[in-house]
Amino acid sequence: xxxxxxxxxxxxxxxxxxxxxxxxxxxxxxxxxxxxxxxxxxxxxxxxxxxxxxxxxxxxxxxxxxxxxxxxxxxxxxxxxxxxxxxxxxxxxxxxxxxxxxxxxxxxxxxxxxxxxxxxxxxxxxxxxxxxxxxxxxxxxxxxxxxxxxxxxxxxxxxxxxxxxxxxxxxxxxxxxxxxxxxxxxxxxxxxxxxxxxxxxxxxxxxxxxxxxxxxxxxxxxxxxxxxxxxxxxxxxxxxxxxxxxxxxxxxxxxxxxxxxxxxxxxxxxxxxxxxxxxxxxxxxxxxxxxxxxxxxxxxx
Amino acid sequence: xxxxxxxxxxxxxxxxxxxxxxxxxxxxxxxxxxxxxxxxxxxxxxxxxxxxxxxxxxxxxxxxxxxxxxxxxxxxxxxxxxxxxxxxxxxxxxxxxxxxxxxxxxxxxxxxxxxxxxxxxxxxxxxxxxxxxxxxxxxxxxxxxxxxxxxxxxxxxxxxxxxxxxxxxxxxxxxxxxxxxxxxxxxxxxxxxxxxxxxxxxxxxxxxxxxxxxxxxxxxxxxxxxxxxxxxxxxxxxxxxxxxxxxxxxxxxxxxxxxxxxxxxxxxxxxxxxxxxxxxxxxxxxxxxxxxxxxxxxxxxxxxxxxxxxxxxxxxxxxxxxxxxxxxxxxxxxxxxxxxxxxxxxxxxxxxxxxxxxxxxxxxxxxxxxxxxxxxxxxxxxxxxxxx
Numbered sequence: 001x002x003x004x005x006x007x008x009x010x011x012x013x014x015x016x017x018x019x020x021x022x023x024x025x026x027x028x029x030x031x032x033x034x035x036x037x038x039x040x041x042x043x044x045x046x047x048x049x050x051x052x053x054x055x056x057x058x059x060x061x062x063x064x065x066x067x068x069x070x071x072x073x074x075x076x077x078x079x080x081x082x083x084x085x086x087x088x089x090x091x092x093x094x095x096x097x098x099x100x101x102x103x104x105x106x107x108x109x110x111x112x113x114x115x116x117x118x119x120x121x122x123x124x125x126x127x128x129x130x131x132x133x134x135x136x137x138x139x140x141x142x143x144x145x146x147x148x149x150x151x152x153x154x155x156x157x158x159x160x161x162x163x164x165x166x167x168x169x170x171x172x173x174x175x176x177x178x179x180x181x182x183x184x185x186x187x188x189x190x191x192x193x194x195x196x197x198x199x200x201x202x203x204x205x206x207x208x209x210x211x212x213x214x215x216x217x218x219x220x221x222x223x224x225x226x227x228x229x230x231x232x233x234x235x236x237x238x239x240x241x242x243x244x245x246x247x248x249x250x251x252x253x254x255x256x257x258x259x260x261x262x263x264x265x266x267x268x269x270x271x272x273x274x275x276x277x278x279x280x281x282x283x284x285x286x287x288x289x290x291x292x293x294x295x296x297x298x299x300x301x
Numbered sequence: 302x303x304x305x306x307x308x309x310x311x312x313x314x315x316x317x318x319x320x321x322x323x324x325x326x327x328x329x330x331x332x333x334x335x336x337x338x339x340x341x342x343x344x345x346x347x348x349x350x351x352x353x354x355x356x357x358x359x360x361x362x363x364x365x366x367x368x369x370x371x372x373x374x375x376x377x378x379x380x381x382x383x384x385x386x387x388x389x390x391x392x393x394x395x396x397x398x399x400x401x402x403x404x405x406x407x408x409x410x411x412x413x414x415x416x417x418x419x420x421x422x423x424x425x426x427x428x429x430x431x432x433x434x435x436x437x438x439x440x441x442x443x444x445x446x447x448x449x450x451x452x453x454x455x456x457x458x459x460x461x462x463x464x465x466x467x468x469x470x471x472x473x474x475x476x477x478x479x480x481x482x483x484x485x486x487x488x489x490x491x492x493x494x495x496x497x498x499x500x501x502x503x504x505x506x507x508x509x510x511x512x513x514x515x516x517x518x519x520x521x522x523x524x525x526x527x528x529x530x531x532x533x534x535x536x537x538x539x540x541x542x543x544x545x546x547x548x549x550x551x552x553x554x555x556x557x558x559x560x561x562x563x564x565x566x567x568x569x570x571x572x573x574x575x576x577x578x579x580x581x582x583x584x585x586x587x588x589x590x591x592x593x594x595x596x597x598x599x600x601x602x603x604x605x606x607x608x609x610x611x612x613x614x615x616x617x618x619x620x621x622x623x624x625x626x627x628x629x630x631x632x633x634x635x636x637x638x639x640x641x642x643x644x645x646x647x648x649x650x651x652x653x654x655x656x657x658x659x660x661x662x663x664x665x666x667x668x669x670x671x672x673x674x675x676x677x678x679x680x681x682x683x684x685x686x687x688x689x
Binding site: 024027075076099100101102103104106107109110111113114142143144146147157158159160161162163164165168185187188212214215216217218219222238240241242243244245247248249250251252253254255259260264280281282283 | 303407409410412413414427443444445482485487512513514515517518544546548556557558559560561562563564566567568570571576579581612613614615646647648670671672
């Protein structure tokens with residue numbers, strides 16, 4: 001098993017006719033992901049190297065039954081595209097788009113939450129994220145798949161390149177991944193660390209989880225609590241931004257220390273207080289993960 | 302994006318929040334003219350993006366033109382914890398019967414707007430929250446419904462606002478929520494929200510942060526903020542669409558991806574170095590972009606060495622190396638006295654490092670791992686010769 005995307009994924013892409021959208025969609029298809037369609041208003045009836053393009057999510061769902069949506073449209077259209085995909089019945093929406101206004105994200109989050117409260121199954125990953133990769137099964141997004149092989153490590157991260165950095169070091173030590181999930185660097189992500197940890201805890205293939213966090217918000221502190229109370233699997237963490245000054249946005253819209261809240265030190269402390277080991281560098285994080293994995297895979301005496 | 306007080310007050314007024322009449326000025330003469338226009342007594346307030354202006358002597362009451370002139374002269378040019386005062390806000394002084402506090406902000410944890418209100422205004426609200434948390438009313442709002450009048454009245458009542466101004470406070474909260482919502486603010490705060498002897502409820506200060514990602518919806522707001530006091534390198538970076546944050550060390554840092562760059566700062570600090578900046582160069586393979594980024598970093602005179610940290614994913618390291626070689630050729634000798642450590646790892650990293658080595662760029666060193674690169678750059682910044 002793995003989480004969120006796998007050989008049953010049927011992907012449709014909003015913004016498939018754009019430069020980035022088509023490049024990464026075709027990359028995903030080359031990896032083996034089942035890409036069934038795309039959505040670009042006004043370009044219905046065209047195709048992108050054989051992938052049919054529709055004018056709306058409603059048509060795409062009616063014609064080719066995608067169960068996963070990837071959003072690659074510019075920020076000002078992204079919120080509507082996410083909501084349209086959800087309304088058309090897609091259950092998993094992965095939003096790559098960077099730069100969506102926080103108020104739009106807030107509206108989307110609360111609308112989807114209301115849908116879930118009404119009994120619907122709908123999940124948003126991102127925005128401003130690199131997507132999801134289940135090695136050997138499916139790749140949805142922009143994660144460079146060549147570094148990763150199938151294995152027992154789950155990765156969840158707010159940053160793309162940092163994920164590749166840590167994941168690659170674990171791979172060099174001979175371990176593979178069940179799934180790599182980028183939850184994105186924005187202030188109101190559709191899914192939090194806790195949401196993804198829940199999935200990894202339930203996933204048979206995943207034996208250890210690497211959590212990569214950064215300054216801003218309190219998602220890492222909430223994860224620490226969840227890990228202590230609900231998780232039996234080991235979690236190793238990394239936090240970026242110890243040297244970040246207060247009040248400055250460090251690249252990601254969500255990476256900002258507000259007053260004394262959201263510091264890397266507080267996050268690392270919260271995790272360690274709950275028994276989660278935190279690496280001081282990406283390399284040390286990978287080393288700890290490898291050490292714990294090595295112990296776990298020793299034959300039981 | 303943080304706004305100056307007077308900019309926040311202009312947004313407040315637009316949404317029906319009561320503020321005193323005033324004018325923003327940049328010279329002593331204009332300050333005196335503004336004071337005469339709004340009517341004495343006036344308050345002259347330094348416009349800088351930092352708290353504690355009053356304590357620093359940046360807020361003064363003036364009863365006549367002579368006092369206004371003297372205060373304006375003293376405050377203009379004042380350095381308030383690194384922020385130079387270039388602008389003054391001159392407003393008609395208000396009589397104060399009570400000082401309250403009100404704020405609307407985006408609560409990232411609850412993923413809802415949070416309205417806060419207290420009758421203990423005019424002081425540091427974090428202290429109120431710590432010492433007497435029961436006096437700081439906190440209510441989440443359903444963003445799909447918005448703040449209702451009923452809820453606003455409940456908040457004012459729960460916070461023990463004087464009975465005769467409960468409606469006035471509710472009006473202020475509703476207007477503040479409208480500012481937060483319609484201006485795409487992440488924070489809209491009034492401290493103090495005053496009650497005058499005539500029982501008017503009025504914003505005496507304004508602290509507003511706008512969402513930079515939403516500026517396309519507010520073309521008027523794009524020119525706000527404290528641009529004169531912005532770091533010149535940060536301002537240039539913004540114009541070029543690069544994410545740059547100035548820090549106070551001497552090692553320039555650039556890399557691809559915000560998380561990786563943040564992590565690079567930490568690793569360099571851990572190796573005993575002091576990072577001079579944060580700079581996300583994005584994909585990192587476009588020679589023109591690399592050149593822009595390198596030039597930006599070198600604009601900071603404090604720089605003694607630079608670390609370029611690339612983890613190649615979709616972007617291949619050989620492309621990055623070609624971009625770098627082209628950029629260095631273009632930058633020329635003048636910018637080349639500063640040593641560079643280039644760490645290339647990931648897709649096609651061997652080829653990338655070989656290209657760099659073959660180019661024989663003076664003063665450019667390569668590294669494979671982040672830790673190795675950090676140690677090298679720290680040694681170079683300290684003047685410890687050419688690390689191998």
